[in-house]
Amino acid sequence: MPVLRSQHLSHSGLSHRPLRARRRHRRPMSPARSNCGPSTGSSKQVRRHRGQLEANIDVGRLQYLLAAAEIGSFRRAAEILGVHQSSVSRAAQQLEELLGVSLFERGHFGVRLTQAGHRFLADAMPAVEQLDAARRSAGAVGRAEVGIVRVGIFTSLAGGFLRQLLHCYSSRFPSVSIDVHDGGRREHLAAVRTHRLDIAFITGAGPIEKCETAELWRERVYVAMPSDHPLAAKDRIEWNLLQNAHFIVSRSEPGPEVHSYIMRRSADFSTYPNIEEKAVLQDTLMNLVALGQGITLVSAAWNSVAVPGLVLRPLTAAEDIVPFSAVWSPKNDNPALRRLLSVAHILAGRWRKGSSDWATETSFSACMKQLPID
Incomplete structure (x- = not known):
């Protein structure tokens, strides 16, 4: 009953086109088959794919490839790197899939780079070296091996505790620059709060708004x-x-x-x-x-x-002995500042065992041996 079949389809809201024709009509055309070029959405997808590709090529995988290319074996490269062989071979396979080319020839001889592999690693080497240098540099700053600490002072550096402190600190961390600023109490406190100074040494003791303080030494007037x-x-x-x-x-x-x-x-x-x-x-x-x-x-x-x-x-009176304190911002995360505070507390005889913030008694002894004898 063709007529009844047609009416039934019409009532169900479906068109009279054959099923195969409807499916062909709904299939989106690929950019390669379109006469008017790729659409804006397709361009975004290409860019997104490219970004995902770059993100997936991490330094660890490149180091695996460099080791395998130099040694000529996934197994021996894994042994030297201290990882499983599957980690090296999987990294190579994943990169090949991401790039869409073969990077290694595999055989009874082991592995060796293809022409595409040679070109890829040659282009990638500068990036690997730059990232490795950046990693070492950041680690050195985090350990306060390099960097700068800006210090505000109020008293003379000709002698006394402050001179010893800066001498000891520069001896232990010679690659950290100490930028010293003369000034008064009000000026130094404003600079500490705005992080224009990392630390200031001023007269007086007691709490200061928006700052951390520590009394370190006293001097007679x-x-x-x-x-x-x-x-x-x-x-x-x-x-x-x-x-x-x-x-x-x-x-x-x-x-x-x-x-x-x-x-x-x-x-x-x-x-x-x-x-x-x-x-x-x-x-x-x-x-x-x-x-x-x-x-x-x-x-x-x-x-x-x-x-x-x-x-x-x-002056003879007890009132004429003046305390000196270190003042710094609790929001200042400069590693060089943390090291300076550690050395300052050590010289003041206030180290704490088992603390990561303050140095140890051994560090104190080593530091004191480097101090000049006045």
């Missing part, structure tokens, strides 16, 4: 005066002897902090000090002191600096 000053004959100075003194400080750091210190200590004796500001750097200020223009206060590190006509005398 000294009075710098000309050698012919009346107080130069004394071995030690008590603060009440300075009530009528003429102080000079620099306008630049550390002058402002020295000015504040003089004001604070003078207030303990209910006196108002005579302080004159000079538009000079600290080194010039010390020479002005030697020339008799006034006295000033300095840290113990200045004992290692020889200035003609200048003498230093320590």
Whole structure:
């Protein structure tokens, strides 16, 4: 019953074309068989396939191929690389499938590169060497063997703890550059928070907002005066002897902090000090002191600096011992900074056994042997 069959198909929503014709009509045409060239979607598929191909050619597979090509055997290459033979042969087979060419000739002689294999490895070698160099370089930075650490300082490097610290660190990590910046407390803290400095060493102790701190050492405050000053004959100075003194400080750091210190200590004796500001750097200020223009206060590190006509005398009070702290950002992940913190804690006698963040007692002993004897 042709008519009834046709009506049934019509009611079911299907066309009257033969089944074979319908299937041929629904089959998408390939770009090669199309007269108008590949479509945009086909181009995207080609690019996607190419990207997947490049991603699948990893360095490990290339190293397997290089070893097999040099030795002439998948088995012996696997033995040298410390992997299973199947890993090497499978890597070669997968690359051949990805590239669509044979890279090796296989036979009773073992394996040897085809012409396509020679060309492929010759082009791939620079990339392998560059990636291997990048891996070694990144590993060296991660171990703080190379790199840079930016340090803000407040005191002199002529002597004392800070000089020892930087000397020890540079001895243990000679390929790490130490970039030292002079400055004041406020300037250094702003630079640490914005990672323009990795670490700063400043006076004082206690918590600082958005920073990690560690008190590392203390220094006694000294009075710098000309050698012919009346107080130069004394071995030690008590603060009440300075009530009528003429102080000079620099306008630049550390002058402002020295000015504040003089004001604070003078207030303990209910006196108002005579302080004159000079538009000079600290080194010039010390020479002005030697020339008799006034006295000033300095840290113990200045004992290692020889200035003609200048003498230093320590203040006796316990209040005149100043703590120095390291300050750094908890968000700073510079490996060179972590190493510097380890060495700093070691020199301060604060190492912890079993900690990956701090170095060991053995490292401390090795470091101390390299320190100069003052």
